[in-house]
Amino acid sequence: MADKLLFGYWGIRGLGQSLRYYLEYLGLPYEEKRYVKPEEWFGEVAQAPLNNEVLVNLPYIKDGDKWVFESGALYVYLAHKANRADLLGSTPDEQVTLAQTKGVLQDLLKSFFTLITFSEEQYAAKKEEFFKTDILWLIEKLNAFLGGKQWAAGNNLTYVDFQLFEIEETLKAFNIDVFNSQANLKKHHDEFSNIAQLKAYLGSEKFIAGPFYPPGAFRWG
């Protein structure tokens, strides 16, 4: 296998951002390929070797000749690659709690995506109401679910904490008052950003402050 992994994604935060945190945390040598223009990516997809890859998508990991697609699978691949299977949950209880958290995060991601892609005319009129009806209750659930735990799945860090941190970042960018009112999420955010590798990354030039969402759907960040 290659000396360095290649991580490919658009030059935005999106689905790739929590994987960037994860790669930094794991300390696996890697390089990033950030696609800026759609034709850069779709041109590559049209040619070998990517045109032979059935699941081809962004983000991806390339490890030597091996390509891995699907963001959910990348967390699993990288945990094994780094000999950190503990990040997938060390006990059945942790694995179940991780899966529950992931389910809520997926609902939240979907709702944030709907919010961000409202048309220009609808956005101003609808954003507060949509936030209240489709996002806030999920944020409050997550905040309550974190109560009394250090990390999302319990006492041990797992890969879902990387995804949770990015949702906290998204909330913070959209509505900092609501973010500040959710004590457990805020505590999780503080503790996660104080992990040495994360702290270094967040202060580095590699960190993408924005945008959070794809071209054409810039709203904040």
Ligand SMILES: N[C@@H](CCC(=O)N[C@@H](CS)C(=O)NCC(=O)O)C(=O)O
């Ligand atoms: N289920 C896929 C979804 C990936 C996806 O929707 N990727 C978007 C960016 S977030 C993309 O532009 N993919 C490139 C393509 O469709 O060729 C995953 O979790 O990785």
